[in-house]
Structures are given as structure tokens and as C-alpha cells.
Amino acid sequence: MNLPLKDITETTQQVTHKVWPLTGGVHPEENKHQSTGKPISKAAIPERLILPLSQHAGAPAEPIVAIGDKVLKGQMIAKAVGFVSVPVHAPTSGIVTAIDVHSIPHPSGMSDTCITIETDGKDEWCELKPIENHLSVEPSILVEHVRQSGIAGMGGAGFPTAVKLSPRSAIDTLILNGTECEPYITADDMLMRERADQIVSGASILMHLLKAKQCLIGIEDNKPEAVAAMKQATASNSTMSVAVFPTKYPSGGEKQLIQILTGQEVPSGKLPSDLGIAMQNVGTAAAVHQAVIHGKPLISRVTTLTGDALGDKKNLEVLLGTSVAELLKEANVNDRQLNTLVMGGPMMGFTLDDLTVPVVKTTNCLIAGSIQEFPASMPAQACIRCGMCAEVCPSSLLPQQLYWHAKAENLDQLKHHNLFDCIECGACSFVCPSSIPLVQYYRASKGTIRIQEAKNAKADRSKVRYESRQARLEQDQAEKEAKRKANAKKAAVLKAARESKSDIGSAEVDPVKAAIERAKAKKLAGGTSQPVKAVLSSEQKELKIQLSVANAQSKKIQRALAQVEASGEGDTTKLKSDIAILQAQAEKLQKEFDAAATASPEPSAKPPASADLKKLKVENAMAKAALKKAERALVKAQDENGDTVELQKTVDECRQKLENLTSLPVTGKPVAADRTKPVSDDQLKKLKIENAMAKAALKKAQRALDAADGDKAALETVVAEAGAKADAAAKELADHLA
Amino acid sequence: MEIFLYAIAALLALALVFGAILGFASIRFKVEGNPIVDQVNELLPQTQCGQCGFPGCRPYAEAIANGEPINRCPPGGQTTINALADLLDVEAEPLDAENGIEKPTMIAYIREDDCIGCTKCIQACPVDAILGAAKQMHTVMTDECTGCDLCVEPCPVDCIDMIAIDVTTRTWSWELPSKPSQGNLIATDLRGEEAA
Amino acid sequence: MALVRQTSPHARGPNSTQQVMKLVLLAAMPGLAMQTIFFGWGTLINVVWCVLIALASEALILKIRKRPLSFYLSDGTAMVTALLLALALPPLVPWWLTMIGVSFAIIIGKQLYGGLGNNPFNPAMLGYVLLLISFPAEMTQWLPPSGIEGHPPVNGFMEALNSIFPLFGQGVNVDAISMATPLDIVRENSSLTINELWAENPVLQSFGGKSWIWINVAYLAGGLFLLYRRVFTWHAPVGMLAALFIMSTLFWGGTGSASHGSPLFHLFSGATMLGAFFIITDPVSSATSVRGRLIFGGCIGVLVYVIRAWGGYPDGVAFATLLMNMAAPMIDYYTQPRTYGHDKPKKGLPKTD
16 A cells, blocks of 8 residues: 655655654554555434534534524534634534533543534535635635634644634745644545545635745655645645655644744744744645535544454544444444544544544544553553653653652743643653653643633732722721811811800801701691601602792792883883782792692601512511521530520520511501411512521521530520421411412 | 960951941841732732631731741642742641631622622622622622632621532643552652642 | 543553663673673672662562552662672672662662652662772772782682672682772872883783773673663763763873873773763663753763872762762753743743742
């Protein structure tokens, strides 16, 4: 199957692109030949498809269909949320049967929201909208189309492609990643062999989009057929060239491939776009072609099915959402041999233990391993600091130091040794003679550091809020102080003034005293228990307004009359008669006002039912809580053998108060005993509350009894009382309901 | 005899010179306040919960600067104790159980059906994380809540619950590999497991 | 069929600690053979005895630490420590001396610090230095190598055994027959020129001293084998040998009576090659990065020469190793490699806010 390298060079039409060596790296066994024997075949349409809403990095998509909706192949069923997000499309026609939580392929084994579609087997497409004349269309339209087609990075990370296609710097080189450096995986290899044209078409669309000047397609030298196919496909395009480089793991990492093909390093913390480079997986390029030229969204992908436990190892074009169990069945899995199921490659993939998880946009491989293929990991021995890990690290880190500090949870040293530059390729764990799971330590430590930094950021915010709150309270305090002082000063001044004036004999009346006396007089005159400032009913208000209007008008006319009289011109008779009319009106209004004033006490003494009721409810709740608190304190005191007499009294008082309140009828009249006809809803609620409270009190008393290890007698009586109360309340409730 | 006197004189002179230098330095280069208090405060989690026995994080920081044991803060947990031990160059003790145990972070939640709008919890919250006004509905801003528990007591209708935050696929992270089953039989391993 | 949950990577390389230790043992065989040929059975008996003591003391400590014995003993590191110490010792040292040395090396030098991977000092060198300081007389009683007239070698197995374990019978009187090593002779010399010195002492032959040349060549061969098998990188041995070469060239002193010996003499005499390929390459106690190892080896070479030329002992490999073991952490702080994407390597400790 594999042609020797020299045959490749004979078919070269372009000059081989210069390549740089990879730093570090290892040579694991390739195990690729098992799955390259057959061309890509289409997987059967399963009965059910489960589509997670989050198959990409970024915010999960939001469903836009409901349970029971019929969907067509390619129809959008979940829309993107925010900028870093992609939508989800139905991979085939069918009916949406569920939108709920299902286990998803995630290293944690957790579940997440998924849309379930029962397929109808008809595989009907929805209306496809390809972009005509894509090379003359505005790039922003193409980017939006790519986004709405649900395309995310298919090499494994799942980063939304549209976000990568909107870089913040100008791009001049597009790199297509056809490296596929992990062992076992051959999906990209087969894709390049069979669909090189689609990949190249996608690449040209991407180049137009990014306005890139050249495109490099990076392929390892263990894929000679793919190299030949891609070279043939790019033969007519002078801006695209295929670069072949020696096979080594992990050449396919984004940063590593950039180093190999351009000799440049992506600065730490920055993106490849800052170097003017954009990288996409070949599968993503093919998907872009499908989306733009044919209008087909991302609904399927090529997945390698391999591993010793499979009878039929091959590459399948799989509909997204197909369960892993279905695919394994299609590849003739031997259940007895199946020991480890890996999603992804053996170096960076994670194990699955639930076969019902679906295939997602980033599933490039499923390895059904037997126990001989993936033996159980040996127990880790001590690190002998041999340094082999540092030799193979592609990021030139010091894994043995990182391991040391990760074990010691020394987060500062980890950051100092550039932990976050680790790409988690696993080369260090691969070579470790002591079988230490190094990468695991780094993944865990990265998580710890992220959590710690989030905590620190929150602590800083809390500190700022706390300090500004303290400042605000102090300011309030200071203002109060200042006001108090000012008032005191004013009072002192007034007092002094009064004392000095009292010698002269005051013709002036103390305004405050006068006001008080006025109010007293008013009170006596009115005969009601109204406060100084009368609360006016709306009727009264209106009358008052009318009265003042009338008064104002009469005053105006009087002024006019005076003017006329003074000037000697004009007709005074009309004015005089107007004045008379207005005065009569004013008197009438005043009489009405007074009448309304004497009548108003009635309505004001009868407060609106709702306000009173609310007040009672509040009192009720407060009493309940006070009772609870008192009981809690009592129990605590009893536990500690403290002074319980006072507390017992408090508890009893609270209980009494509560009973008084709860015996009030709902209409609000403070009657002692009998109830008027109760409104059933409120009564029921009340009983329910009482019942719940009694139950809670019983529970608490029981808990206290259990927890107490001293004198239990008193607590037992409390429990008995609470129990009796609870029974009584429950009986009342039951009676009421019956 | 003279040599004796010369020796004493020389030492005396040296002592005076160095004493003068030290005295001058202690005045000229004196640091206002106690910077260690600020540094300790930076490391504390700022929940202002009072579980340490002090009314807030800054008072506890000041107490630590005066020799208070560093293992009193449950919300900070062992990580904070270790960081304080590093800063102050003292032994990192395990958390003092009298003050509480290390729990996952909780967030307060007000049951709106029961809230009566009394503002007692708003006054109690040390970071102003409760939104509301008199007679208006109160609610907790979950992003700002530190889980200090101070709002639960004052509420007259007991309507505040403390709820633990759920882990989602977005917040999940790996654990460190477990120690080998054969190797966790010595005292430090056992203690390590407790703290982990 | 319960599926296994494991973390990646799921593929493992072929390396293992046992393999590394086996290769080291294998590579030391030529040197051991040479030492046996020239100095008799003593070294071999010592090796066996030391290995037994080492395994026994490690087992004792593991039992006290409640660790599983077979897991920890089978990694072969105790054996390598014992072997290296036995090779460094004079051939007929008494059994109690080796026992003290080896048990100190394993118990104090290795297990006290936490077992494999946690010791800051090279355990074999720690044991050697303890013995050298505590028992200077026995430690300088090297035998005459075979092939020197007037000094019959101790060739018999029983003779050697009896010397080491006097319980079994009467051995040779080591005091009477011991002879100084070439390094010692050159050091002590202050009157004769090199040529005269060479003429006078039959033990000095060609450039390294009879027998010592062959021993060092054998160790060199073993070391090159280990380099070929990538057990360690070239940086530490090359650093040490280069530094020693440069130092001895600079301070040669000609061929007069004040000479310190030629570079070749230094490279092929004493424990130079043993040190360069077996002792300083002990990964646990040496520096971490390759640049660090180069500096580590270089400084050891300098110190070895300094001790040999101007210090108090004829051979300074052990002391130089221990001194540089102390400096290894600081070397690590300043020789971090430049990480991908960074302009400069980080130096020193992390900055605390």
C-alpha cells in the first residue's frame, strides 16, 4: 500500500517546499495500515440521532425547534449564540422527539443538553442555498455563510471556523493541516486521497476570504498516496503547494506545524493570525467547499473506526449524532475483546465508557482496543529525573520540573515554568521510563490554576465592593454626624435667641409652638383621631382644588375691579356681579369641603382590606420566625445546659403571639375569638403554613434531641409538644380539606 | 593594661558608630503602616464572613500580623493556608476545625415567595451583593455573592437558602492522578489525602 | 464488558527504569572485569557483598515505611548504587567497612530523603566520602596491580575472601603489600621530574599508570555504549572531560618536579572515566536541562582537577560530585530552556506579587 518515497518525487511537478525540523517529538507505532485498506464508505442512517448543542468551543447553540417538529436534512435546529458559537443542523430528515440531557462524549463523562431526532429514512434535503459566484462575493458574506453552515474545526479542537476566518490581523499564508500525526487515525488521509478536489476548492474559497497570498498543504511523509493526490489537485494552482516533511509526533499541532513549514514560532499568548498565518484542517476545507458551492451545512464527517476489537476496520462517512454503539456494530465489533474505547487518537484521545454517546463534529476516530493493544497502565514509579521527557517536549519545556511542582501544587513555580505553553501532546508520558502519567498532572494543574485565578479575581472584586461599602457607611455616618451637629447648633442659636428675647416680652410667637397649638385646636374641633396633617380623600382633594380655583379667580377679578375703579374707565357692574357669583361659589365649596371632612373619618378608619391583610401576614410571618429563632436558641441553650428559663418564657410568648395572630379572621377585624365566614383559599393557605411550621418545629426539636448528649429529658418534652402540635395542625388541615 | 583600654575604646567606638547608623536607618527608612497586613489581606478570600472569629478579612489579617494562627479561614481552605505559610515563613497547619470545614462554595438564594422586603439582609451583606429596597423584592446577585452566610440570620422570615454551585461541562476540570494504592500508608500520605 | 476509563496517552514507549538500570550494570561490566584482572577477586567479592547489603538495607527501610518490597526493590537502583560504590573502593577493604558505607548510602543517602528520585546527593559518593573521612588508612590501601615485579598480586580467590571476611581464615596483610596509586604518587612527588618519577615507580606506566589506563578505557567503552543506547545525553560526560582536559593543560606545569601530570594522565587515571560516565550521570542528583548538565559536568571537571592538584586528597571525583550536587538546583534555576513562543528563557525563582 505504501509507495516508497522516491516514487513520489518522480511525480513532483512543483519544487518541494522547504521544511524545518520539529523540536523534540517521538515515534509511536503508526498502526495506520489497518484502516486504509478500503475507501470511505457511507455509514447507514441510524434510527435515532442525538445532537449535542455544544459540539464546538464557545457558547452552546440554542434550539429553535420544538418537540414534535418535522425537520429536513440540513435544516438548522439550533442557532448560534454570540460570536464564538456555531449552529447545529439536522443530519437527516425526521421528527424531533426530545430536547433533554443525554450523555455526551466528554472526558468527564457528564451529560449535556441534546436534541434527539427520530429519522424517517427518507433523507430529504431542505432547500439548499449555495453561494453563486463565490469568488466575487464580499468576504464577510462568505464568513457569515460558513458560520451559518455550522462549520467548526474538524481536526479535534472544534473552534468555530467563522471566528478564525475573522482574524484581527491580515493573513498572507493559509496552511492546510493534513498532517494527521496521531497513530491509528486515517480519516484525513483517506479524505485527501479521495476528495482532493473538494479540499482544494475549499482552500481557494478560504484564500479568497482571507485574502491570503499563498496556501501550504502540510502532509507527513507516511501518506504518499495522499501527497500524490493533493499534488495533482493543486497542479494548476500556482499559489498552492504541498509541503511534505518527516513523520514525527506531534507535527500536526498548530504551533508545531507552523514551526515546521515556516520556521517561525507563534509567540506565547498570541495567535497564528498575529504572524499572518491561518490554519485549517483539510476536513474543514472540504466542509467549506460543501457549504459554499453546494449550500450543504456540516452534517456528516469522516471517522476512522479501528482497533483490534473490530472485525471490519475502515473509514466511514458518519452522520453527526450517530451513536457510537451503532458505528461499532457496523464495524463488526467483538464485544468480548473490547476493553478500551478511545475517542480520538491514542496519544490525546479520551476513553468512553458509555456507548450511547453520539458522534460529534470533532470525532475523527474511534479506537476499539483490546486489552493487549492498550494494556492497563503500570503503576507509576518514582521520577528518576532522567530527562527523556525534556528531550521529546515539542515546546521545550521541562516536564520533570512541571511534574515536581504539580505534585507539590506549587502554582507559582508552574506558571514560572510555562505550564500553559504545554500542548498536552503526551510525548513526555510516552517516553517516561517510570510510567508516570505526566500529562494528567499538567491538565489537572492547569485546571487548578484557572480556578484559583478566577477565585482571586472574585476575591479582589469582593474586596473592592467591601471597601466601597465601608466607605459609604462611613460617609453616611459622617453626614449624620454633621447634620446632628448642625441641628444642635441651630437649636442652641434659637435657644439663645429665645432667652434673650424673653426679656423684651415676645410679641412674636414661637412658630413651632403656634403650629402645635393650631393642630391641637383643630383636633378638638374635628373630634376625630386624625393626625395634624389631614389625610384627604380624593373627594376632598377635588373640592379643595375647586375652592382654591374659585378663590384665585375672585381675587383676580377684585384686582381688576380695583384697577377699573382707580382708572375710572370700564364697566364695574359686570365685575362686581362676577365677584358676587364667585364668592357664593367659594362659600358653597367650603361648606361641601367641611361636610366631606366630617364624613371622611369613616372611610379612613376602615383601611383597605388588602393592606391590613398584608400587615397581618407580615406579622404572622415575623412571629413565626421569631418563634423559630426562640426555639432554636432554647434548644442550643439546653444543649449547653445554659439558662433555659428565660428562653422558655420567650418561646412561650412567641407561641402565644403566633396563636393570637393565626386565630384572626382573614377579613382583618381584630376580633378576639369567633371567626366570620372565612375565605377558603386564605384559610387553606394558613392551615398549610401552620402545618408546615409545626412539622418544621418538630423536625428541629427531633434534630436537637438527636444531637444532644446531655440531659435529654427537657428536649424530649419539647419533642413531645412539637409532635402534638404537628398532629393537631395536620388534623385541622385534613378536616378542612375533607 | 593600655592595650586593654585601647581594646575597650575601639569596641566602644565601633558600637557607637554602628548604633548611630542603625538608628538613622530606622528613622529614615521607616515604613509607614504594616505592609505585611496588606500582603496577608491580599491572600485572604475576602468573603468577610467572620468564621475566623474576626469581623472581616482585614481584621484577621491584622491579627495574623500580630501572631494569630493562620489556619482559621475555612473559605480560603488549605490553599490559602499554604500561601500564608509561604509568605510568613511558618508551618502550614491543617485547617482548624473549630472555625469550620472547607466546603464547596455556596451562593445565597432568596425564595421570592417568602421575601417581605425588610432590607435586613441587604444591610447585613458585606459586599452589597443583594439588590433591593424597602418593600421591594430582594434578590442576590450570584456573581458577587461570596457565600459568607451573614444574610441568613437576620432574615425574619428565614427565606434565604445557601445552595452549592453545580459543575457543568464548562467548569469541570481534571483531578490530579490518585496516589498509587500501595504508597499511601505513611503519615504524610494520609494527611495529603485529607487535604486533597 | 465494563469499559476501562484511563487518561491519555494510551500508547506507551518502550522505556522503563529497570531497563535503564540493567543497561548501566551491563556497561559497568568491562570496567569491573578490568579491575578484577588487575587487582584480583577482591573487587568482585565486594560487589556481591555490597549488593547484598544494599538490598537488605533498602528492604529494611521499606518495611519500616510500609511500602511494598518487590515493587520498589525491583527497579534495580539499589544495585547500581552498590556496584558503583564497590568499584570505587580499594579491593581488599574489610567487610564491615563496605557494610557501613553501603548502608549509609542507601539508608541516609537515599531512603531518608524519600526514596528513589528524591535524594539531592549521589548516594554512592556519599557513602564513599563517609568512608574516606572516617577510615582514611583503609581507604588508601590500594593493591599493586598484577604485572609489577617485586609485588606479587593477590590473585587467589580464597586469599581475597579471607582478607575481606577474616572470619573465614587468614587473609593477606594489606598493610604490608599496599602501594600508592599513580595519582597519589604524582601528588606526593615534589623532588623528581616526571621522567624520573616514571622510571622509579613501576606502577606508573605509559600515560596513565599501569592497569589504570585499561580500567579507564574499559569504563570509557561502557560509557560510550550507554550514550549509544541513549541512557543519558552527552552533555555531562563531555563537560567533565573537557573541563578536566582544559584545566590539566592550563596547569600542567611541564615535566618538572612541580608538574601536576599531563592531561592524558588525568583523563585516564584514577576514577575519571568511572566518574564521567557512571557517577555524574546519575540523573536524580544532577541538573535537569541539557545546558545545565553541561555546566554541571564542567564544574565537576574543574573541581576534580583543583582537588587533585591543590587539595587534600589524591582523587577528587567524589567530593567534586557532592559539591556540584549541592549546586544543581541553582543551576536549574538559571538554565531553563527557552520555551516555544518565548523570547528568552526564564531565570531564577518566580516573582511573587
